[in-house]
Amino acid sequence: MTATETAVGEKSYVEAVSGTIAQLMREDDDIFVAGEDVGAFGGVFSTFLGLHAEFGDRRVVDTPISEQAIVGLGIGAAVTGLRPIVDLMFMDFVLVAMDQLANQAAKLKYMFGGEATMPLTITTTGGAGLSAAAQHSQSLEAILCHIPGLKVVFPSNAYDMKGLLVSCVREDNPTVVVKNKLLLGTSCPVPDDLYAIPLGVADVVKEGRDVTIVAVGRMVNEALVAAEKLAADGIECEIVDPRTLQPFDTDTVVASAKKTNRIVVVHEAVQFGGIGAEMTAQITEGAFDYLDAPIHRIGAPFAPVPFSPALEQHYVPNAAKIEAGVRQVLGR
Amino acid sequence: MMDISDDVLRDLHRRMVRIRQFEEGAGKLAEQAKLPGFLHLYVGEEAVAAGACAALTDEDQITSTHRGHGHLVAKGGDFRRMMAELMGRATGYCKGKGGSMHISDLSLGMLGANGIVGAGTPIAVGAAFANRYRDNGKVALAFFGDGATNIGAFHEAANMACALHLPIVFMCENNGYGEFTPREKTMAITDVVDRAAGYGMPGVIVDGMDAVAVYEAAVEAVARARAGDGPTMIEAKTYRYYNHHGVQNMGVQYRTDDEIEAWKKRDPISGLEARMAELGVMSADDATAVWAEVEAELGDAVQFAEDSPFPEPEALLSDVYTVMEGAAR
Ligand SMILES: Cc1ncc(C[n+]2csc(CCOP(=O)(O)OP(=O)(O)O)c2C)c(N)n1
Ligand SMILES: [Mg+2]
Numbered sequence: 001m002t003a004t005e006t007a008v009g010e011k012s013y014v015e016a017v018s019g020t021i022a023q024l025m026r027e028d029d030d031i032f033v034a035g036e037d038v039g040a041f042g043g044v045f046s047t048f049l050g051l052h053a054e055f056g057d058r059r060v061v062d063t064p065i066s067e068q069a070i071v072g073l074g075i076g077a078a079v080t081g082l083r084p085i086v087d088l089m090f091m092d093f094v095l096v097a098m099d100q101l102a103n104q105a106a107k108l109k110y111m112f113g114g115e116a117t118m119p120l121t122i123t124t125t126g127g128a129g130l131s132a133a134a135q136h137s138q139s140l141e142a143i144l145c146h147i148p149g150l151k152v153v154f155p156s157n158a159y160d161m162k163g164l165l166v167s168c169v170r171e172d173n174p175t176v177v178v179k180n181k182l183l184l185g186t187s188c189p190v191p192d193d194l195y196a197i198p199l200g201v202a203d204v205v206k207e208g209r210d211v212t213i214v215a216v217g218r219m220v221n222e223a224l225v226a227a228e229k230l231a232a233d234g235i236e237c238e239i240v241d242p243r244t245l246q247p248f249d250t251d252t253v254v255a256s257a258k259k260t261n262r263i264v265v266v267h268e269a270v271q272f273g274g275i276g277a278e279m280t281a282q283i284t285e286g287a288f289d290y291l292d293a294p295i296h297r298i299g300a301p302f303a304p305v306p307f308s309p310a311l312e313q314h315y316v317p318n319a320a321k322i323e324a325g326v327r328q329v330l331g332r
Numbered sequence: 333m334m335d336i337s338d339d340v341l342r343d344l345h346r347r348m349v350r351i352r353q354f355e356e357g358a359g360k361l362a363e364q365a366k367l368p369g370f371l372h373l374y375v376g377e378e379a380v381a382a383g384a385c386a387a388l389t390d391e392d393q394i395t396s397t398h399r400g401h402g403h404l405v406a407k408g409g410d411f412r413r414m415m416a417e418l419m420g421r422a423t424g425y426c427k428g429k430g431g432s433m434h435i436s437d438l439s440l441g442m443l444g445a446n447g448i449v450g451a452g453t454p455i456a457v458g459a460a461f462a463n464r465y466r467d468n469g470k471v472a473l474a475f476f477g478d479g480a481t482n483i484g485a486f487h488e489a490a491n492m493a494c495a496l497h498l499p500i501v502f503m504c505e506n507n508g509y510g511e512f513t514p515r516e517k518t519m520a521i522t523d524v525v526d527r528a529a530g531y532g533m534p535g536v537i538v539d540g541m542d543a544v545a546v547y548e549a550a551v552e553a554v555a556r557a558r559a560g561d562g563p564t565m566i567e568a569k570t571y572r573y574y575n576h577h578g579v580q581n582m583g584v585q586y587r588t589d590d591e592i593e594a595w596k597k598r599d600p601i602s603g604l605e606a607r608m609a610e611l612g613v614m615s616a617d618d619a620t621a622v623w624a625e626v627e628a629e630l631g632d633a634v635q636f637a638e639d640s641p642f643p644e645p646e647a648l649l650s651d652v653y654t655v656m657e658g659a660a661r
Contacts, residue, residue: 039513064518065480132370133447134429301648307420307426307433308428
């Protein structure tokens with residue numbers, strides 16, 4: 001191994017969060033973590049495991065159940081020079097903290113004529129599939145992307161999690177890192193050293209000539225499963241993972257659209273008004289003349305997330321729906 | 333101390349036994365992987381729901397929490413529909429759409445368990461407002477945990493209820509923890525009820541392991557509310573025997589075994605049974621008969637739930653809105 005090479009090991013999505021935060025905290029005493037049960041318990045999803053043991057009460061703070069004050073704590077500390085990482089346990093609770101997020105964190109800099117910097121990272125965990133019902137399963141990233149001033153990342157694997165988390169924590173703007181519950185246990189090779197994946201740069205996960213699947217978060221894995229099935233029929237899918245939803249990498253997605261001429265957009269969130277609607281509009285604006293079929297959107301139906309597995313299994317988009325969508329835009 | 337009739341004692345006992353058995357039954361089913369989703373068990377805290385709901389009429393309303401089965405059982409919930417809901421069946425209280433965390437029965441005035449901590453309290457304020465507005469004599473009672481008193485919704489609700497002088501009771505179940513974090517880490521006061529004074533309502537501390545004590549405090553608070561004398565806050569000191577959710581501890585030790593055992597020694601049901609035996613109100617045989625009756629009720633409910641169909645996929649899209657006659661869509 002040369003000096004420029006770093007060791008790479010298999011790490012889980014969860015470890016990519018806790019381990020990366022630990023590395024960042026070792027480098028910068030201005031970084032602290034606050035949230036519900038993030039201390040000795042390590043977070044209900046274990047994404048903060050080990051931090052309290054290493055950094056103690058001063059830098060890893062168990063907060064009351066006070067989502068507004070948790071985000072406010074981060075805002076006040078950030079605007080006075082610290083670099084907070086605050087956690088909102090379930091993404092559904094983002095809604096409880098929405099004023100602090102949308103009216104405060106997102107807008108202070110602009111309202112103050114550029115005077116403020118807001119190096120605040122908010123982590124949260126969304127997604128359905130665990131029968132956690134309507135208030136513990138939502139994917140609300142589109143709401144956040146609609147707020148000028150916020151940046152939003154949605155890593156689909158442990159490697160991206162580490163690189164995007166590094167960029168978010170080092171950002172001087174408020175960022176939201178969306179974790180997905182069903183990705184927590186997934187793992188992939190991840191370099192031990194810190195590295196940054198720049199915000200706003202999509203990843204072409206898989207190249208292909210027949211159709212582009214733009215997939216968000218966990219849907220990247222579902223798209224890969226669908227692509228493999230379709231490959232057996234000679235259909236070659238290109239899969240683009242935006243990774244950052246705000247700012248959005250229009251160029252990469254439009255370039256792919258110009259190459260394959262057929263697009264399927266998929267996310268787990270409710271389809272109506274979802275981030276896929278924005279993507280569809282951008283692709284239409286950037287590559288209208290290249291499209292051979294209407295863009296096919298896949299998202300959840302317009303209903304709250306149901307509790308019963310018998311309903312939830314039909315609610316969450318999956319590989320089968322992606323495969324059907326691809327066949328539809330290809331007409332075969 | 334008020335004069336508690338034998339019937340009230342028997343009523344409190346039955347309500348608690350129903351809660352205990354339902355929850356133990358649910359815990360077992362969860363361990364057999366028969367219940368999807370989260371399960372927040374109420375075991376240990378039975379005296380609070382039983383004492384509070386025994387002080388209410390069937391028409392009075394309650395709002396509940398993520399730990400809501402006990403509240404619904406105490407309000408008279410039907411085991412069959414509850415168990416079916418926990419199993420995600422179409423015959424459940426919420427047709428399988430809500431599950432454990434959203435279980436509700438509007439006909440019993442149970443305005444829903446709640447997945448958002450603290451979110452039930454403002455809703456109870458609204459129910460209390462409507463009661464006064466209609467002058468119907470009903471009272472609303474909000475159940476919430478110690479941890480919930482750290483969230484803005486609780487404070488806004490408490491203040492508004494007092495400012496508007498509404499017929500409401502705030503019933504805090506202080507079990508010493510919010511999830512895995514002890515209360516001491518998240519508030520600088522020992523007695524949650526200290527907060528009541530800041531809003532201008534009386535605050536009462538009761539032993540939450542004693543259904544009679546909870547009942548007495550609740551009767552007084554409900555009477556105040558019904559008489560138009562405004563809100564009261566009651567803090568019941570209690571304890572949950574099982575984990576925050578599910579049955580087993582989750583690897584990380586956040587409570588000592590000694591602490592758990594010490595609370596179990598003050599078990600609300602055996603405590604009341606001993607007292608009733610002493611008073612000659614209930615013999616050991618009588619008590620056994622109640623347990624057996626409830627066990628049969630539970631067995632029937634589990635069977636009903638297991639025999640019930642799952643909702644059809646089409647149900648996914650119904651109930652999002654109330655369908656308006658004549659509307660375009
Ligand atoms: C707004 C919100 N924040 C966090 C949670 C996660 N959560 C669920 S229960 C709970 C603890 C609640 O503690 P307490 O109010 O004391 O009730 P207990 O569980 O002890 O009965 C937390 C933090 C939530 N459901 N809603
Ligand atoms: Mg509690």
